[in-house]
Amino acid sequence: MPTDEQLRDDAAARLRAAGLRVTAPRVGVLVALERESHADADTVARHVRTSLGAVSTQAVYDVLHALTEAQLLRRIEPAGSTARYETRVGDNHHHMICRGCGVIVDVDCSGAAPCLVPAHAHGFDVDEAEVTFWGRCPACQNDDDTRDKENG
Amino acid sequence: MPTDEQLRDDAAARLRAAGLRVTAPRVGVLVALERESHADADTVARHVRTSLGAVSTQAVYDVLHALTEAQLLRRIEPAGSTARYETRVGDNHHHMICRGCGVIVDVDCSGAAPCLVPAHAHGFDVDEAEVTFWGRCPACQNDDDTRDKENG
DNA sequence: TCCGCTTACTTGACTGGTTCCAGAAAAGGG
DNA sequence: CCCTTTTCTGGAACCAGTCAAGTAAGCGGA
Structure with missing residues (x-):
């Protein structure tokens, strides 16, 4: 640190x-x-x-x-949230967001990813592919399990 | 129609x-x-x-x-815009947005795309990968060319 | 066909994030 | 160390979206 x-x-x-x-x-x-x-x-x-x-x-x-x-x-600007900022610039990494607590985690771009070029570009000149993964973080998954057990 | x-x-x-x-x-x-x-x-x-x-x-x-x-x-909810809605549901297609005029075009998901599973999931349970392509549509590219010529 | 329960719509005030404006203050080049 | 440019302050405004309470309307049952 x-x-x-x-x-x-x-x-x-x-x-x-x-x-x-x-x-x-x-x-x-x-x-x-x-x-x-x-x-x-x-x-x-x-x-x-x-x-x-x-x-x-x-x-x-x-x-x-x-x-x-x-x-x-x-x-x-993740959907459902106000604008957020980060100091990590220049590497076009992506983000993974927890639907439960909203925590955002950086995810490295997997490199020469084929899907980062759209199947049909419709004549667009694409300069960036922004990928956001939505899911649940480990902590929120634990909460889910606990609640499942409590509710039978 | x-x-x-x-x-x-x-x-x-x-x-x-x-x-x-x-x-x-x-x-x-x-x-x-x-x-x-x-x-x-x-x-x-x-x-x-x-x-x-x-x-x-x-x-x-x-x-x-x-x-x-x-x-x-x-x-x-594209960055820099208010929420938008579409009737095409259930196929998790993606979007391509023009930085010039803001037009949004549907893009089919390229199928079993390897990058739709993050390289390191950090324990997340991922249920959706949202992909947004940013670029310039053909019309705005034409505008750019015209302006370039005018300005020398 | 009508009744009444439930859900949907209207009106109006309000919030929260963000931006605009005009003037005061401070950073840096000369 | 002064002057110009840039940045900061405080206040007001803006817009998408929300909340609350009362009215209207869809639809299942009689």
Whole structure:
């Protein structure tokens, strides 16, 4: 587990590399998302406030937009949920989401996957295939089993 | 192209088969989505009002929920868009979305696609793999070409 | 054919996530 | 260290979708 300082330094370096100014809220947002990936705007805001004190909701949204624009963050919008953000960018990995508790887990793209090119492209110029796996995480499966037994 | 009456009769039959009451708003919603697939709630409401007169927004939302629950409709929520609905259910097909104009096209699942089972399931019990292809439709590609030439 | 139970629809107020606006503050190049 | 550009603040607005209570209508049974 890296220290907060290491995360902040790394975040600052990434901001500079992207040609963006280094500000406390931006660093805070990046650190928050290193600590808790797939967080939504509100969760990020709470994390940032914990470490920095008062930060406006607006600033958080602006930062999330700016960093997404600069490709330092990736924004995902699972069905039935608000927008979530992650710092893992550039590898087009996919996500697996639990229908029970909503937890999101990264899934590596299985490589040269044949189904990532549609059977009939209808003339489309496809640049991304987004795959979301829906199911139940181990913990929620356990809950299901327990409930099944209780209910006979 | 089937007539409105054929669509209405068919819609009523599907409602009865699902054990749901046949009401004008419900039939109207099904017909609207046969006519224009992947429409959002507001678009559906406008279609229904055109054919039936006044129908409350609330009724449209209720009907969309009830029919989705009964699996007569499928709800999709593409990133950056409000929820959309389609009458094609039960075959887990996928979607291709144009980044330019937002048009949504159905794409058949390519069958026993290996990538539809994640490489590492992390103990998840996966029941659905949702695939969304992002790109540009032929019309928007033409627009791009035209703009490129104009701008040198 | 009518009755009445149950479900569906209407109206209106409201929430939660997100964005827009105008002005104040701060980062960084020169 | 100042000036310009960019970012942050606070407040108000926006929209899809929800909640609650009362009215209307479908449909099974008499």
